Amino acid sequence: MALITLRRNLCHLSDFRIHGALAALKHQPVNHVHKAVKEHLCPWFCSLQPGPFRVRFHHAYCKKFHSENGNDLHPVGEPVFSQVHDWDSFEQNLKTMDEQMFYRRLNNFTSSEEVLSFISTLQSLPDTMAAGALQRICEVGKRDGDQRLPKEILENPVFQALCVQFEQEPSNLSNTSLVTALQALTLLPVDPQSGLLLNLVAECQQRLRRGSLEVHSLCVLAESLLKLQGPECKTLDLIIHQLQGEKLEEFTPEDIVALYRILQTCTEKVDQHQTFLNKINSFSLSIVSSLSPKLISQVLTALVVLDQTQALPLVIKLGKYAVRHIPNFTNEELGKVLDAFIYFGHHDRFFIKALEQHVVSLCLSLDPEVVSKVMGYCGSKQILSKPILNAVAEAFVCHSEKFSPSQISELIEPFGKLNYLPPNASALFRKLEDILFTHFSSFPPKTLLKLLHSCSLIECHPVNFMAKIFSPYFLQQLQGEESHLDRLSLAQLTQLMLTSLLECPFYKGPRRLPKYQVKSFLTPCCSLETPVDFQLYKSVMMGLIDLLGARVYFASKVLTPYYYTIDVEIKLDEEGFVLPSTFDEDVHKRIALCIDGPKRFCLNSKHLLGKEAIKQRHLRLLGYQVVQIPYYEIETLQSRFELVEYLQRKLFSETPDVRW
Structure with missing residues (x-):
């Protein structure tokens, strides 16, 4: 395995060889090193600011170093790494270092500085570990709200040593190191014309044409190219073709899920890949038990995007194992799982029970988007879960300010659809009325109509807002630029009008215009009645x-x-x-x-x-x-x-x- 040497006296390194250790730069002045590095790194990372402006990093000066013992060098004015003595065993013989221990240490670091501090204490580093270190630096090094690496990281000599080596001699990297380094760059805005990126992509394409990339490397390469070049990438078809020729039994569960992620970007070619997808769907039944919560949500999302309605056995089995993972799903992952179950019409009493326990225990702290997703799931599957509905009603009364207009509508509609009033119904609808009085104009017209219609279903009649929704101005807004109003909105308006006549005789305000009505609530689509069995x-x-x-x-x-x-x-x-x-x-x-x-x-x-x-x-x-x-x-x-x-x-x- 190739090694990259990362000595603490990096200021003395003149060039970086991937064969064995990195030679010390004893024959080149410090400013020569910085000049070379600057030429390679300047065009790298694109700015997120508007316009074509790109950040370029120039090294105006070189840090001065001094030696305390003739061997160990460190920058003047900077602290010596306290971990040096703790990690001497790694420096003496990295070849015997346990790779799992290395990655455990790496994954425990939460900043790029910690990663760089760690690897700077090592005498040499295998190229696979160097690529992993580069990936971890890119993962944790971004500031909040900024996708770029901080300038101090880009100018760090250890970071530069890693990058220059990958750019200058990619042909000497192992397949894993090559695709991992490329994957690391996709985590950041990268100049498509940067030398490092071009060299890595070119080397990957050469190995792809030679057929020398194994399954995992093919999957990583495909996802990296999708991020860099988009689904129109011409190399993607060749990668998928090679993957189709591999035995699925040789894929790891992570690689199978990567296949789903890759194929879901090619929805326009889903018919072309359907035979391959059928094989993947059948094989995936055997790996569901080993999937993490994140991977379960990704598979379900891909099945939705790819419209794999024939893969219901896989959806059912994923649902079975999703039950035990509900507390471990992130908010985003749980939302995707619920979206998939809504799409495929899947429901399971064990899943509902676990969801009830999760929502009841955490509802006050759950993300509003997740709360609205849970309510959307209950509403779409007609699940009358009183524990969920009661907990959500309480959460809304306590934290109504956290919910957007669309989330409020998604939260309230199931109460009407399921014909259920929670114990705190008076407080719930009083809070809703206060929000509508204050933020009436913030609600999109159709969202507002659905919300008020849902209230009328459970006899919480929106009398104070009927005059507004029957006004010509609101009806014009509701219609927008369309030539006519959609049938569902017309039916809801008609039923609200009938409600005002039958159940609110004291209401004396305007009612909808004759053209804003339907002749029947029972229609093939968007019906307000259920056809007879x-x-x-x-x-x-x-x-x-x-x-x-x-x-x-x-x-x-x-x-x-x-x-x-x-x-x-x-x-x-x-x-x-x-x-x-x-x-x-x-x-x-x-x-x-x-x-x-x-x-x-x-x-x-x-x-x-x-x-x-x-x-x-x-x-x-x-x-x-x-x-x-x-x-x-x-x-x-x-x-x-x-x-x-x-x-x-x-x-x-x-x-x-x-x-x-």
């Missing part, structure tokens, strides 16, 4: 025929003048006779049967969704006798005779003398 409807219909004697005595899927669609309508005259469905005269009472299948309830519960609750509430206010036929009651019936008796009790319990 066909199998359940078929069973009930057969029972009604037996009960009433003929199909003519009830109507199906009746659109009312009030935009709602009734599953089954039965008409009665004043004496209690059942009228044919075609009769419109002498109708004294209308019975609305709500045949509620599982999709009209929260997941695995008997709790109606908000949109179904408001529908039944409004139908009652409109004069209908609402009769609910839930699926869980029908499922308990053993025979058709029991079904007829059940319908008799449900329909005519209030009018036992009914006749037909």
Whole structure:
């Protein structure tokens, strides 16, 4: 293995050889070294400031060194490294140094200065460790808010020794060292034309064409080139082609996840790579148990980006192992996991239980984005988790100032969708009202409409804001530059208008204009009603025929003048006779049967969704006798005779003398 010598008397080093130790620069003056280094390093790191300006680092002077014992040299006025004596064993024989111990030390350092201090005490350094040191310097050396390395790091002679060596003789580096050094540079803004970068890329491409790069190096190279050159990089296709020829059994779990990350950048070529993806998806089932929380979230994200809906067995297994990692996910990772589960429609009671424990224990300290993601997951999967909803409601009341308008909407909407009021509902909606009064204009129009509509579903009517949302100015904002308003917004406006008439008769303000309404809440998409379950409807219909004697005595899927669609309508005259469905005269009472299948309830519960609750509430206010036929009651019936008796009790319990 090649070695890089990093003596403490770096001011005496004239050139750096990767074969063995770095020779001491006894024949060149100090300023010659700095001049050479300056020529190599100046074009490196790009400034993040606007415009084409690039930072160039010039060494105006050279530090003076003195020797205390004739051998150990250090800069005048700078402290001698206190670790020197502690690490003498490493200096004497680095070849025997345990590589894992080296990387453990390296990963414990939190600043570039610590890394440079450590490696400056070593007599020589294998090129793989030198590349790892360079990578760690780039990882921890950036200041907060600044992607560039500080000037004092760039001018550090040890750092310069590392960089010049990698630039001058990349052909002598091992594959691992070569791609690791290139990977380190991708952590910073780098001038694409810098000598170091060009040399490393050129050497990588030569080895790629020769087919001399192993799997891990291919994966690292691909990700590095993606960061440097983007998905249009021509070399990427060659790398993927070589990876396809390798046996997946020889890949480490980290390399498999790297494959996913690489392929997700090529979404336009997903069909071309689908056969390869199918192999990866199948093989990945065997490595899920060894994936870290970070890798699990990355695989799930890639599956979403690549639209791998056929990989549900992998998604399910990833979900199974995600359960035990919930406390260990970062906020960002947990958000990606939830996004993936929403996308694939995955839910698991063990995952929900673990999520409940996590949210309840940490909700007050969780990032607002994660809180909104958790609520989005509960809402989209119709999960009525009272522990989560209660904890989130408490967190919002305590820390409402932390939430953005979009996050507030994502947080509140599930309460309406799931038809649930938390114990602190009065405080929750009082806080929401205060925010809306203060920051009404900060909410995007569609976000505000969804938020207020969600409140109306659970009878927390936004009376104080109805005049604003029905105003021509707001409706114009809502429509924006489009020629017409989207159907969901029209339906929400229409239902809010109906709510103001039926449930808020004291509201005397403006109502929406006639053109801002729908004819039916039941539409193929963006519906405010859930279509009737066909199998359940078929069973009930057969029972009604037996009960009433003929199909003519009830109507199906009746659109009312009030935009709602009734599953089954039965008409009665004043004496209690059942009228044919075609009769419109002498109708004294209308019975609305709500045949509620599982999709009209929260997941695995008997709790109606908000949109179904408001529908039944409004139908009652409109004069209908609402009769609910839930699926869980029908499922308990053993025979058709029991079904007829059940319908008799449900329909005519209030009018036992009914006749037909």
